[in-house]
Amino acid sequence: MSPAWWRWISSQDSLTARLIRAAGDRPFRVRLLDQGMARPYRDEALALGIGLQRLAWCREVALCVDERPWVVARSVAPLSGLRGLRLDRLGERSLGSWLFQQPDLERGPIEVTHHAPSFYAADGCWGRRSVLEHRRLRILVQEFFLDAMADELQLSSR
Numbered sequence: 525m526s527p528a529w530w531r532w533i534s535s536q537d538s539l540t541a542r543l544i545r546a547a548g549d550r551p552f553r554v555r556l557l558d559q560g561m562a563r564p565y566r567d568e569a570l571a572l573g574i575g576l577q578r579l580a581w582c583r584e585v586a587l588c589v590d591e592r593p594w595v596v597a598r599s600v601a602p603l604s605g606l607r608g609l610r611l612d613r614l615g616e617r618s619l620g621s622w623l624f625q626q627p628d629l630e631r632g633p634i635e636v637t638h639h640a641p642s643f644y645a646a647d648g649c650w651g652r653r654s655v656l657e658h659r660r661l662r663i664l665v666q667e668f669f670l671d672a673m674a675d676e677l678q679l680s681s682r
């Protein structure tokens with residue numbers, strides 16, 4: 525992996541905040557693609573250590589600069605940790621902007637892949653995921669970095 529990609533992939537802080545900085549004068553926006561209760565994909569259930577038949581709260585977004593998707597993300601949270609949290613009300617506000625305001629937020633190990641994720645068929649550069657924890661909430665955040673981002677930021681394809 526090139527050093528420039530490594531800085532994106534290994535970052536521990538909010539990706540939303542980094543994308544806003546990288547976008548400069550161009551508008552950033554979260555486009556909500558889907559959200560609701562669903563059965564996670566098998567690899568997601570395994571990553572969270574939950575039963576394969578369990579329902580979870582799933583949210584898919586495109587993180588766009590100038591209306592062009594740079595990153596697609598899918599987040600999956602077991603229902604047991606959601607009590608009292610109305611994440612469905614986030615709408616097109618970034619999950620990260622809320623999560624990274626929580627002082628006790630912890631990120632688990634980051635897993636990296638260059639395969640397209642199960643939730644989005646597109647060419648891309650790198651994907652990563654990790655489990656973020658805040659109080660009882662555990663949420664698997666998966667982010668797939670698209671070719672458009674590499675083009676715009678003049679990053680190598682890998």
Ligand SMILES: C=C(O[C@@H]1C=C(C(=O)O)C=C[C@H]1O)C(=O)O
Nearest residue numbers: 538539540585597618619620665
């Ligand atoms: C987790 C973060 O939030 C970003 C925003 C997301 C959303 O709104 O659903 C999903 C994944 C992210 O990349 C972050 O900023 O690091």
